[in-house]
Amino acid sequence: MKKLINEPKNFVDDTVRGIIAAYGDRLQLLDGDPRILLSGYPTADKKVGIVTAGGSGHLPMFLGYVGKGMLDGCAVGNVFASPASSKMAQMIRACDRGNGVLCLFGNYGGDKLNFEMACEEVEFDDIKTEMILVSDDVASAPKESSERRRGVAGLVYAYKIAGAAADRLWSLEQVCQVTRRALANIRSMGVATSPCILPEVGKPTFEIGEDEIEIGMGIHGEPGIEVRKMMRADQTADVLLDRILDDLPLTEGDEVSVMVNGLGATPLEEQLIFYARVHERLSALGVKIYMPHLGEYATSMEMSGLSLTLFKLDPELKELLQAPAQTPFYTNLNKGEIV
Amino acid sequence: MKKLINEPKNFVDDTVRGIIAAYGDRLQLLDGDPRILLSGYPTADKKVGIVTAGGSGHLPMFLGYVGKGMLDGCAVGNVFASPASSKMAQMIRACDRGNGVLCLFGNYGGDKLNFEMACEEVEFDDIKTEMILVSDDVASAPKESSERRRGVAGLVYAYKIAGAAADRLWSLEQVCQVTRRALANIRSMGVATSPCILPEVGKPTFEIGEDEIEIGMGIHGEPGIEVRKMMRADQTADVLLDRILDDLPLTEGDEVSVMVNGLGATPLEEQLIFYARVHERLSALGVKIYMPHLGEYATSMEMSGLSLTLFKLDPELKELLQAPAQTPFYTNLNKGEIV
Numbered sequence: 001m002k003k004l005i006n007e008p009k010n011f012v013d014d015t016v017r018g019i020i021a022a023y024g025d026r027l028q029l030l031d032g033d034p035r036i037l038l039s040g041y042p043t044a045d046k047k048v049g050i051v052t053a054g055g056s057g058h059l060p061m062f063l064g065y066v067g068k069g070m071l072d073g074c075a076v077g078n079v080f081a082s083p084a085s086s087k088m089a090q091m092i093r094a095c096d097r098g099n100g101v102l103c104l105f106g107n108y109g110g111d112k113l114n115f116e117m118a119c120e121e122v123e124f125d126d127i128k129t130e131m132i133l134v135s136d137d138v139a140s141a142p143k144e145s146s147e148r149r150r151g152v153a154g155l156v157y158a159y160k161i162a163g164a165a166a167d168r169l170w171s172l173e174q175v176c177q178v179t180r181r182a183l184a185n186i187r188s189m190g191v192a193t194s195p196c197i198l199p200e201v202g203k204p205t206f207e208i209g210e211d212e213i214e215i216g217m218g219i220h221g222e223p224g225i226e227v228r229k230m231m232r233a234d235q236t237a238d239v240l241l242d243r244i245l246d247d248l249p250l251t252e253g254d255e256v257s258v259m260v261n262g263l264g265a266t267p268l269e270e271q272l273i274f275y276a277r278v279h280e281r282l283s284a285l286g287v288k289i290y291m292p293h294l295g296e297y298a299t300s301m302e303m304s305g306l307s308l309t310l311f312k313l314d315p316e317l318k319e320l321l322q323a324p325a326q327t328p329f330y331t332n333l334n335k336g337e338i339v
Numbered sequence: 340m341k342k343l344i345n346e347p348k349n350f351v352d353d354t355v356r357g358i359i360a361a362y363g364d365r366l367q368l369l370d371g372d373p374r375i376l377l378s379g380y381p382t383a384d385k386k387v388g389i390v391t392a393g394g395s396g397h398l399p400m401f402l403g404y405v406g407k408g409m410l411d412g413c414a415v416g417n418v419f420a421s422p423a424s425s426k427m428a429q430m431i432r433a434c435d436r437g438n439g440v441l442c443l444f445g446n447y448g449g450d451k452l453n454f455e456m457a458c459e460e461v462e463f464d465d466i467k468t469e470m471i472l473v474s475d476d477v478a479s480a481p482k483e484s485s486e487r488r489r490g491v492a493g494l495v496y497a498y499k500i501a502g503a504a505a506d507r508l509w510s511l512e513q514v515c516q517v518t519r520r521a522l523a524n525i526r527s528m529g530v531a532t533s534p535c536i537l538p539e540v541g542k543p544t545f546e547i548g549e550d551e552i553e554i555g556m557g558i559h560g561e562p563g564i565e566v567r568k569m570m571r572a573d574q575t576a577d578v579l580l581d582r583i584l585d586d587l588p589l590t591e592g593d594e595v596s597v598m599v600n601g602l603g604a605t606p607l608e609e610q611l612i613f614y615a616r617v618h619e620r621l622s623a624l625g626v627k628i629y630m631p632h633l634g635e636y637a638t639s640m641e642m643s644g645l646s647l648t649l650f651k652l653d654p655e656l657k658e659l660l661q662a663p664a665q666t667p668f669y670t671n672l673n674k675g676e677i678v
Contacts, residue, residue, distance in 0.1 A: 272357025
């Protein structure tokens, strides 16, 4: 294992220490707890709180989206492991401003169970909560049982929409409604070409042959739907796009935002080459692309590969997508309209 | 070789096609030439032009800094190879608005030779040019012959300062003066833990042992000053920081911007762990950090490792650093003061 880290068992705490060292003027830990990060940006009274939680090792997912116009708080666990429900409950309490808190997170067993317990716990403090599970990965279950699908990079769009809705001081019900509508329009799928190594394990999480690519793999190394011989970027884009379009049909005149997400070790050059094909295919369908997102949004440490996310827009969703957001790790201020 | 690309020989053109597909509303090619990228952002008349050039394979360096408040144009060559002088000359002509053009680039033989020829060529069109070579890599030559040093991630700060000065409609002389002052205050050094593969070659550019780290390596795989047994992040930070501080002494009350630059495959988590140590060391010296930059700024495709850059600020340089800049690949709008 060749990682620029210190003690493997301190990987998460050391990472969070780095976040606070760099961005302590705009992010803060709840009572110094390195597993509960809160926004330090100015926030309107009465705003509905938007929080998430998940395992570490996916930066900028999850911690990186705490900030203005996105998340108010995030609890993280160990690498690829859910944080405890008690941490989630503390975070929810800290992010409630009297109008409730939306718990918006990926559809993973541990996170779901713990968030359920946390929401029950804060009910005793009369804090109103709602849970929305993100399950955008089309490869992880068939359409008929889409509620079993995993949440991947589509979470970023969900945070963006929910955060913008909350910033407009919408009620918890309204925030949930528009977030659910956004999620109905978001689909993702990924490929991996090399695994990552868990710091405390020191060995790759899975193996991929020298000449192979795994289609539909999860960001924790969950097996994909198929292992193929290594493919060209264009062919890879076609495979992912076909599967997504099968689930989210698009027709001429539709408008989408496209996210190409590097899983950690995939150069920007490769993401752009892949994107060129997605753009070509969507253009041929008469589909317009608005505010593409290229870069690293939900990684698996040094895994290589990428995922594709499509987010079909309507006028309201587009407005919420373009509402200004800034966290130390994400902003749309250099995207969208040119000012 | 496992890259998500199409024909290896089309790597650069396909990448640029992706850039235009994604950002064609704000960037444009000069007469459709995929090797000459120009800003499409609104630009003031009479602004001094700021241009650069270099090899491909380092995104976001170089193309990624074309935009508002940074570069007006960038010419790129093949992977790790300088573009032809004729391309540079065309770019300079396109970026001149009557007040001259600053050619700001890394200190590499090919780029220097070609820019010299290009500047001579445009002299016939009465275009005033200045060349400033960036040589921030302290590992690449001793202090006494610092003019031989290579240019690495410090280029980003140089683009930022020159771009902000030009945006204020300063004269070419004034822009050069402040850029030179900035460069006198910028130092970098990097380490590599794994090589990258050139698309058309298909083999790693160099070898590093399973348990080794190369100190002071260049972003094209230029040999470093020392190969060591793999080190912890803290120790690595100390090695780079000590060498940089030896060259750029800092004392209590000084203010610096710090850039931790992932070389391509290094997770954000590791960059943050490394940064925590840099922050700790500088804090112990009484040095303040302003607007840290963490992420990928000058890569070597899928090389793993990172570089550290320190930029010592004075009030004017700080103001120019914080002047708003936005390109599709870079912005400081989510850095600096919180609005």
